[in-house]
Amino acid sequence: MKVLKALLSLFISIGVTVALNQPWGSVPALGRLLSPFEGFWQNAETVGQSSEQKISVKGAREEVTILFDDLHVPHIFAKNDFDAYFAQGYATARDRLWQMEFQTHAAAGRISELIGDRAVELDRYNRRLGMAYGAEKSLEGMSNDPVSKSVLDAYTAGINAYIDQLKPADYPIEYKLLGYAPEPWTPIKVAFLLKQMTQTLAAGADDLMMTNVRQQLGPALTANLFPDYPFKEDPIIPVGTRWDFTPVKLPAPPPNIETDSSVVLNWQPHDPGIGSNNWAVGPEKTAMGYPILANDPHLTLSLPSIWYQVQLVTPTMNVYGVSLPGAPGVIIGFNKDVAWGVTNVGADVLDFYKIRFRDNRRQEYWHDGKWKPVRRRIETIRVKGKPAVVDTILYTHHGPVVYLPEDKPFRNNIPTGYAARWIAHEVDNGIKTFYLLNRAKTYDDYVTALSYYVAPAQNFVFANAAKDIAISPNGRFPLKWRDQGKFLLDGTKAANDWQGWIPAAQNPRVKNPPRGFVSSANQSSTDPTYPYYINWEFETTDRGMRINQRLTEMQNVTVDSLRHLQNDVYNHQASKFLPVLLPYIQEKDLSDPQKQALKTVRQWNYQQDTASVAGTIFVDWISRLEDGIWADDFPDDANRPLRYPNTDRTLQLVTEEPTSRWFDNVQTPNRQETIQEVVTNSFRATVDSLVKQHGPLGKTWAWADHKGTSVRHLIPGLDAFSALNVQIGGGRGIVNAAGRRAGPSWRMIVQTGPNVRAYGVFPGGQSGNPGSPYYLNMLETWRKGDLYELLYLKSVTEKSPRIQSTLQLTR
């Protein structure tokens, strides 16, 4: 009896303990998680604590001092370059370790290791895209350059010095919730992080949809509805800028460029919420007589924050700005002489080639009149709690065959597949660009730095205290015939291959233009006089035009007036559309609530602010109007995806072609619809749907509530660690581009001059720890459109009341 009781109680005790020490499905190990000694409690950080710490770490060469200011920005003072990057790795890992590792896991197709087979398809997609292949190429490029290699090694050593001293109780909270542990950092993870950026910014493609469109409409109508240059445009390089180079010979298109699309490629198009603004105002237009530079990159608003501010000081460098957690150096920032920023170019650097295999063994493929060997790459996806999934990816000289016919239903006998030719597969030494920019003193240094850059192509804006301003859509651009890659390409013809590169020195660039400012907002890089082809379609020009209008008008520009411009919520698109659309509305067909809504829209001043009701109506209306015009001609078919002409073309249609056939609904053969009907019906549907959603017209229709901007934690559904329904105006196509899920991820303004002063903010905080007072502390400042002065220290001994704590790293 006693023995039985003893055994039973032992069994219960051990059972309870073991059960609480392991996760159950998505429920984490509760005993471990709730233990105040080891669990989430240990991640809680004390507010406003100042401290002086001295830590001995393996790998530092000499003593490094890190001063943390009141926003928890590390100011790193090192005696040599190695230690500076070592300390950057250490400090970044201290604040962002989980994020750094998670993002690189995602890029590498390793999420299944963390959350199980739910993520296998996502991981497979990333691997099929050749992310690992591309990262290896990048690492090769960085390792071949002694400077980049040393930077990479130092940064890696710093991160590992931090990881090495962690006990499980110190792990960031996400590890505790998901139940895993950090692994050592390796240089290739830096490459993965940069590949992920390229994937975000330069992997959108609608080649398949365009091919289907061309099959349906024929080449002439396709060219008419999907033109290579917009109806309204104000390109980044001002019209009239002379090209001071002799272009290399352009490749000729093959005689027959028709292709078909025989497999379904559900490729995601570029997210229009992701874009950016930057500009630099020349000395003659500023109050102080020195250039001012501004930049706000728009990315998915996520937590931990995308950017991490840092100041790096060595005897030969003193740079401040934002870095990407997981990559060494400063990406957007300034030093005492220069400032720079970036926006996305949106070049067409991803093309699809239809591959014809010799037979079903797929050992050879046909290209340029020869059978060429297919290379095989094995990708092993490890899966938590399940056996690993092995995927064999076929590589041609174009790149990986992303889709094979058997992946989707397929009838044709000829074995085919589509290979992706993508800039991210190139050998790449992009961190060298930032290494050089961080140390740049002159315009020439900027030009040299840019020549190393590959992808994702960026509009690099520049200003310096020597009173120069400049901008350059820059990256490695494939040398193409016009429209090459607008549609799917036939992979058997050599003429369809990328034919080398646009020489780096001939990338579009302008220095000190007569108008006294330079700017970019993802619109067309140049006007059609530029001799090379970069892409046929760019982001809509609305933000760019608004910025240029304002900068043209502005005189005696200050940091504060540019801050207002960054927060401008004027809806430029509405200002173009509404004067055209409103006269077409047939008022007699409207109900009372619809009339009331019409009145609201008519009285609108185009300010897309938080309380705007007209703004809510307009945004919804435009999307219904586009459906009204195009949905019948480009019906939604999962097996044959099509796309609409862009909004700029729609504007041209309503403005210049009011009797066009496209207003007629082809699905109603007995009726001939007119522009009046399409405009009126889409307006009525908009109002009816908004009434259904929010009740009668009034405060509940306010734009900020309707839009619901949120800054979300990287783990989907983790609302408790997110900021929801942030009350901010603006949105897609507006200078203050705060959309539902994407928006200004960093705002910076730099006043150059003998004493550089800079200001910045991002929607989150320096710490990635939800238990830190620095996790979301900057959000409110960001929301209100204010900026913090960035503390630019000249030396380690400079006294500043903003310094809160000191961390010394010693050998």
Add this chain to the structure above:
Amino acid sequence: MLPFLLIVLLSAVAQLFLPWWSIALVAFGVCFWRSKTGWLAFSAGFLGIAVVWLVYAFLIHVQTDGILTGRMAELFFKTKTPIFLLLITPLIGGFVGGFAGLAGRQVRAVFTAKPE
């Protein structure tokens, strides 16, 4: 009373160096060494651990202005108030300690000479 105090003291020290489940070893050991009845053993184990976890958790909560406690409370209980979190934490620890204490007492009983 002595087992309770010992469990408080020893488990607090043990957890500074050992994994969280060391609380089970401590409660088991102390109750194996000395406890009168099963109920008392369970109580000593439960309270010993629960008190340590509650006090430490509460201290952390107060010292850190409840930033993380609020977020975790929202994650677990969809509420900003940390009350439930401050209750469930000692409860979980307490059960582990309590059952271990009981087991310590029952195993010891097997070896005691006195017949039932």
